[in-house]
Amino acid sequence: MTRQRVALLSHVNYDAYRHDDGSPYFPPDEFDVTFxxxxxxxxxxAPGQVSRSIPVDMHPSGELAVPLPPLVGDVEFDWVVATQERLLLPAARLREANGLGGMGTEHTLLLRDKVAMKNHFSASGIRVPEFxxxxxxxxxxxxxxxxxxIVIKPVxxxxxxxxxxxxxxxxxxSFQRQGFASADRYEAEEFIAGRQFHIDSVVNNGVPVAASVSRYLDSHESFPLNGQVRSHTLDDGPDLELLLEFNRAVLGCITWFSGASHLEVFLDDRGRPVFCELGGRPGGAGIDTTFRYRHGVSLLWASILxxxxxxxxxxxxxARMDQPATGWSMIYPPELGRFRGFDTLPQAEWLLQLTAPYRPGELVRRPRQAKDAIAVAxxxxxxxxxxxxxxxxxxSEIIxxxxxx
Structure with missing residues (x-):
């Protein structure tokens, strides 16, 4: 059997691309993987995990220092795969440079560029903030x-x-005197007073096959020391039904899309849904773990297929009928300095995931973005x-x- 040649663009360890039983998403006898x-x-x-590897210089934000086509040279591919937000556009450009199928830049921009995104969904009848x-x-x-x-953020x-x-x-x-933090494009939009949610879905041609609705409990404006960002799935009720219907309406505007989606949405102070943004990839933090528990499907795997x-x-x-609800937390460091390890960690049968991004000896810096956590549960x-x-x-049990x- 001829192996399919895959370019896997990633800023997570290759071991993340495994099923629950430990088997790889890309079996070596089926896929020739360039990592x-x-x-x-x-x-x-590990030896034999991939056919070849190419180092890519990535900014901590995920941006690439150089375009991909010159890096890969004359290596040929059948498919280009990326599942992380900042890598979707580079992957789309690599597909186009090599004449490959899959999402190109035109469609990818509608799931990455916040201006193009809002223009597209607003024109399709979805309520978006004025921007x-x-x-x-x-x-x-x-x-x-x-x-x-108002909210000001990079496009x-x-x-x-x-x-x-x-x-x-x-x-x-004051912001005008300070200036933007980077040379990126920026947008301003009305601040929506109300509650914020994320809806995570497996999508088949614009139709959600499975979806979970979760409410954020904490602000995304800053990430203070010893703080956290949490979310939990909604219990049955009108809000859940309203948001599931809104999710179907949003995804119905991109009938060309299949994979995993991450929709951010508000319920304003009158209980009406307002679009925030839509990602064509799995949500971060503990979302893949909790979704897999509830639906028996990995969003990461659904994104790759x-x-x-x-x-x-x-x-x-x-999910178990006696414990169907889920939630996750990104927990930020209590102080700055050199990470030494954990004195205590919680253990419980209801604990689905506990990961620690820092390694002993690494410098703990002040969190600047949601993912700068000391632990994810x-x-x-x-x-x-x-x-x-x-x-x-x-x-309370993480020391x-x-x-x-």
């Missing part, structure tokens, strides 16, 4: 006067990096109330050792 990743992830490859692209903060003056609160941003909430003209003028010419999976084994429970309590229990510098 394009950071040198530290390449260094952790505008800006080249400097002062250009948002009229928008701020109209709404009183191609992710993980809430460099997102600012502006509450008055003094804050806007259409990129190698295969259909998305149907829903599998469902996922739990299950009978309902949302029990899930929130268990997340608090997990946080970390950090040496100040």
């Amino acid at each position: 394009l990743a950071r040198p530290r992830d390449i260094a952790q490859l 505008m692209e800006i080249s400097e903060p002062i250009q948002a003056t009229d928008l701020l006067d109209k709404f009183g609160h 191609l941003g992710s993980s809430s990096l460099d997102v600012r909430i502006i509450r008055d003209q003094n804050e806007l003028m 259409p990129q190698v010419g295969q259909a998305v999976p149907d829903s599998g084994t469902q 996922s739990v299950c429970g009978r309902d949302s109330h029990e899930v929130v309590g268990r997340l608090a229990e997990v946080k 970390v050792s950090i040496t100040p510098e």
Whole structure:
């Protein structure tokens, strides 16, 4: 059998691409994998895991230092796969440069570029915040006067990096003097007062095959030391049904899309859904773990399959009926310094995931974006109330050792 040649662009370790039983997503007898990743992830490859590896210089935000086509040279592929937010556009450009099938830049931009995205869904009848692209903060003056609160963020941003909430003209003028944090394009949009949710789905040609609706409990404006960002799935009720219907309407505007989606949405102060943004990839933090528990399907796997010419999976084994609710938390370091390890960690049968990104000896920096956590935990429970309590229990039992510098 001829092996399919896959370019896998990744900023996570290759071991992440495995089923629950440990078998690889890309069996070596079926796939000839070229792994394009950071040198530290390449260094952790085991012999025979991939056919070849190509180091890629990635900024901590995920941006690439150089375009991919010159890096891969004359290596030929059948498929290009990427499952992380910042790598979707580079993957699309590599497909086009090599004349390959799969999503190109036109469709990928509708799932990455916040201006193109809002224009597309608004034209399709989806309610979006009033917004505008800006080249400097002062250009948002009229928008701020109209709404009183606005949000300014990078057009191609992710993980809430460099997102600012502006509450008055003094804050806007201060931001104008400070300037943007990067040379990225920026947009300003009305601040939606209300509750924020994420809806994660396996999607087949614009139709959700399986979906989970979760509510955020914490602000994404800043990530303070000893703070956290949490979410929990919704219990049965009107909000759940309303948001599932909104998710179907949004995904129905992209009938060309199959894979995993991550929709951010608000319920405003009158209980009406408002589009925030849509990602054509799995959600981060503990979302894949909790979704797999509830639906028996990995969002990561569902994201990969259409990129190698295969259909998305149907829903599998469902969550335990006595503990169907789930939630996750990204827990931020209590202090800055040199990470030494954990003195204590929680253990419980309802703890679905506990991961620690830092390695002993690494410098703990002040969190700038949602993913800058010292630990990520996922739990299950009978309902949302029990899930929130268990997340608090997990946080209280994590004791970390950090040496100040």
